[in-house]
Amino acid sequence: MTASSDFPQADHRATAALCVLLGSPDNLRQPGVREAAERARDRLRSGADAGELATCYRALDTALRQAGDARGLVNESRGWTAPGVAPHIKVAVCPGPAQCPRVERARDLLPAPHCAVNGTRMHKGRLGSAQ
Template sequence: MTASPEIPWPDKRAAAALCVLLGSPRDLRQPAVREAAEAVRALLASDASTAELAAAYLALDTALRRTTDARGLVNGARGVTAPGVSPHLKVAVCPGPSGCTRVERARDLLPAPPCALHGTRMRKGRLGSAG
């Protein structure tokens, strides 16, 4: 098993990674991962304390690493950012108050992808220079 990195839990990157994870049935095949992800989602919905969220995120990260996903929860390989995109690109961003860092390409004629954390569609916008 790979040791969990020292990550400042919880943060917006973790919420974005959770959103991507919840939207991927392939990554949720393992019962331990699915249960840990659902526990974090429930805590986010209930406005849990930072300590509770940190413990839940750490449990999810550990579950992912134990199921041979050495990436863990938070890293660039899970697809929570869009590197190398131009500033005029239309993107879908988090619709919730947390404003996680998940960014998806938004096509003009297609609806924005769903947000697994908030249960609604992501909101469309333009990727800014700070994006």
């Protein structure tokens, strides 16, 4: 059996990895993994202290490794983002045919800024490599 990794007091990566794990039913089919994952989730929801969470994460990591998942709980190959979701920066860009290079940060709860060139609101989108 591969040794279980140590989890810092408040490991946000482990929490994110738990979220990804709970979202993938195939990984929860191994014996002991679902129970350990649900126990960690329940402890997290109940507001358990960091030490108790670290203990749950260690138990889940061990269950994953015993089930044959050499990645354990926290590993870059597991990815701690949901599949198909990549980090991005939301921006407001010029919407019209006469596009200016103006790019502004787009805040989720606020409407996009006004585009003075086209006389309409700018469109929200993702910052691309060309911008």
